[in-house]
Amino acid sequence: MLTREEVIKIAELARISLTEAEVEKFQKELSAVLDYVEELKQVNVDGLEEVSQVTGLVNVQREDKIVITENRDAILAQAPELKDGFYKVKAIL
Amino acid sequence: MNFEFLEIAELRQLLDDKKVSSVELTKYFLQRIKKSDLNAFITVTEDEALKEAAKADEFIASPGENPLLCGIPYAAKDLFCVKGTRTTAGSKILDNYVAPFDATSISKVKDQYGVLLGKTNLDQFAHGSSGETSAYGPSHNPWDVERMPGGSSSGSASAVAAGLSPWATATETGGSIRIPASFTGICGWKPTYGRVSRYGVIAMGSSLDSIGAMAYSVKDLAILAGVLAGRDEKDSTTGHQDVPAYLKNLNTDVKGLKIGVPKQYFIDGMEAGVKEKVTSAVEELKKQGAEIVEVDLPNTKYGSLVYAIVCPSEVSSNLARYDGIRYGHVTKEAKNLLEVYQKSRAEGFGNEAKRRILTGTYVLSAGYYDAYYKKAQKVRQLIVNEFAEVFKSVEVLACPCAPSVAPKLGKAAEDPLFGYITDQLNIPGSLAGLPALSIPCGFAKSEDGGEAQLPVGLQIIGPQFGEQKIFNVGHAYQQATDWHKKHPVI
Numbered sequence: 001m002l003t004r005e006e007v008i009k010i011a012e013l014a015r016i017s018l019t020e021a022e023v024e025k026f027q028k029e030l031s032a033v034l035d036y037v038e039e040l041k042q043v044n045v046d047g048l049e050e051v052s053q054v055t056g057l058v059n060v061q062r063e064d065k066i067v068i069t070e071n072r073d074a075i076l077a078q079a080p081e082l083k084d085g086f087y088k089v090k091a092i093l
Numbered sequence: 094m095n096f097e098f099l100e101i102a103e104l105r106q107l108l109d110d111k112k113v114s115s116v117e118l119t120k121y122f123l124q125r126i127k128k129s130d131l132n133a134f135i136t137v138t139e140d141e142a143l144k145e146a147a148k149a150d151e152f153i154a155s156p157g158e159n160p161l162l163c164g165i166p167y168a169a170k171d172l173f174c175v176k177g178t179r180t181t182a183g184s185k186i187l188d189n190y191v192a193p194f195d196a197t198s199i200s201k202v203k204d205q206y207g208v209l210l211g212k213t214n215l216d217q218f219a220h221g222s223s224g225e226t227s228a229y230g231p232s233h234n235p236w237d238v239e240r241m242p243g244g245s246s247s248g249s250a251s252a253v254a255a256g257l258s259p260w261a262t263a264t265e266t267g268g269s270i271r272i273p274a275s276f277t278g279i280c281g282w283k284p285t286y287g288r289v290s291r292y293g294v295i296a297m298g299s300s301l302d303s304i305g306a307m308a309y310s311v312k313d314l315a316i317l318a319g320v321l322a323g324r325d326e327k328d329s330t331t332g333h334q335d336v337p338a339y340l341k342n343l344n345t346d347v348k349g350l351k352i353g354v355p356k357q358y359f360i361d362g363m364e365a366g367v368k369e370k371v372t373s374a375v376e377e378l379k380k381q382g383a384e385i386v387e388v389d390l391p392n393t394k395y396g397s398l399v400y401a402i403v404c405p406s407e408v409s410s411n412l413a414r415y416d417g418i419r420y421g422h423v424t425k426e427a428k429n430l431l432e433v434y435q436k437s438r439a440e441g442f443g444n445e446a447k448r449r450i451l452t453g454t455y456v457l458s459a460g461y462y463d464a465y466y467k468k469a470q471k472v473r474q475l476i477v478n479e480f481a482e483v484f485k486s487v488e489v490l491a492c493p494c495a496p497s498v499a500p501k502l503g504k505a506a507e508d509p510l511f512g513y514i515t516d517q518l519n520i521p522g523s524l525a526g527l528p529a530l531s532i533p534c535g536f537a538k539s540e541d542g543g544e545a546q547l548p549v550g551l552q553i554i555g556p557q558f559g560e561q562k563i564f565n566v567g568h569a570y571q572q573a574t575d576w577h578k579k580h581p582v583i
Contacts, residue, residue, distance in 0.1 A: 050470030
């Protein structure tokens with residue numbers, strides 16, 4: 001089973017604060033998922049590349065041209081806090 | 094006159110013949126939604142719908158041919174951004190989010206003067222196979238309200254199955270269209286990966302997410318595919334292949350067509366009723382002249398295991414954007430920036446989203462990446478290759494869509510593996526980017542008790558961009574049978 005410390009560390013990386021009860025619950029649930037996938041370790045994959053794109057497309061780019069979007073205000077209006085047309089965030093420290 | 098359960102083509106005829114107006118149709122369905130207690134919708138867009146319907150009526154009154162979807166009401170899974178409309182993804186973190194733009198698929202329907210009735214319920218961020226993980230409560234299955242409609246496109250399936258909307262948009266990452274279509278007895282199309290643009294649809298697993306639809310017949314799905322499919326500059330993973338005239342090319346000639354039946358899809362523990370109905374459906378196709386061949390897909394069993402790694406990995410990456418700064422829920426308790434992230438996300442995400450983010454973060458973290466993620470993506474290649482090999486000798490595959498009929502609500506809540514097991518017959522195809530249908534093929538009682546006769550789904554899987562083939566086989570089946578015309582008594 002995953003340790004308490006492992007779950008706390010992952011939650012830190014994922015930027016989610018967990019309650020004590022959640023740490024305990026995810027220790028169990030994550031372990032259940034990891035046990036479930038254990039069998040994959042036995043599969044022989046010699047000579048196989050990992051899949052990243054299934055339909056065979058490579059480096060699709062669109063034309064390098066400026067497109068004006070008209071919905072700047074609607075986008076900004078979604079922010080919890082704005083100041084002078086900028087996103088307002090708390091101090092880092 | 095009753096309009097529920099009419100197919101798109103039938104509604105088209107009524108509108109074109111001026112037997113009904115779009116405003117009348119829209120009011121009719123809005124009324125049905127109001128009376129329903131299936132919790133199929135998160136947001137009903139009544140005012141906008143009536144405006145769109147009036148515009149459609151104006152267009153119909155003007156000379157010239159009407160687009161296929163003109164004036165026909167529909168519902169969109171609440172994962173699709175609709176400009177000026179609340180779009181929650183079934184989560185609290187986006188409870189107050191109003192999309193500033195339209196998803197490409199929504200624009201395409203708008204261009205045809207389709208009428209949006211509202212946004213349907215779903216598993217939170219489409220994470221689930223039951224509809225139970227929605228922050229807005231589960232949707233119910235109209236065939237037995239104590240049962241789940243399946244997920245994650247739970248509300249879309251409930252709505253179409255109960256005659257609240259003639260069709261609905263849906264999305265699938267690993268079973269989220271096929272499972273609910275199967276559990277509610279309607280038709281679901283999971284497209285080839287990249288056949289329909291993902292732009293403006295809230296992301297879950299970007300190497301898997303596919304945008305599709307649910308309706309009453311394969312013919313309707315062919316109509317919808319013709320509208321939705323195609324390359325989009327805004328989604329670089331959309332395929333460059335031309336979009337065939339699916340509707341025009343629809344035929345019922347399966348004589349001599351080789352249909353593979355993968356023996357691994359009749360798994361241990363599958364409900365006997367499901368097996369029996371699917372077997373008779375295959376028999377029906379044989380009767381129509383198809384050549385049925387048993388095929389071997391031995392790596393099927395690894396599908397859900399690969400998915401259990403790949404999906405959460407992509408989820409952890411895609412859901413990193415919910416930071417409480419640009420949109421969505423923000424905590425009131427933070428002292429500094431780090432706490433804004435940590436607490437906004439803790440408060441806004443439900444249990445399932447948290448578990449997937451944490452699982453993904455773990456398997457992608459230093460020291461585990463090779464053992465889990467890289468390994469899973471290699472086994473995925475094995476599955477891709479295996480399908481490619483099989484499609485050298487058969488045109489399509491026919492098999493069960495789910496191991497059971499709709500389970501009771503509550504079953505998914507406490508089992509972190511529920512989805513991986515429910516979706517095990519859909520996930521391998523998703524990992525390989527294959528198109529598939531689920532279509533109704535009969536009814537069976539659940540083995541978990543209860544007397545209700547519940548729908549069984551036949552799954553038809555095709556090669557990449559082989560939509561026409563699966564539509565034709567599905568259409569042939571539906572011309573000879575009427576399971577898709579059975580509807581629940583509401």
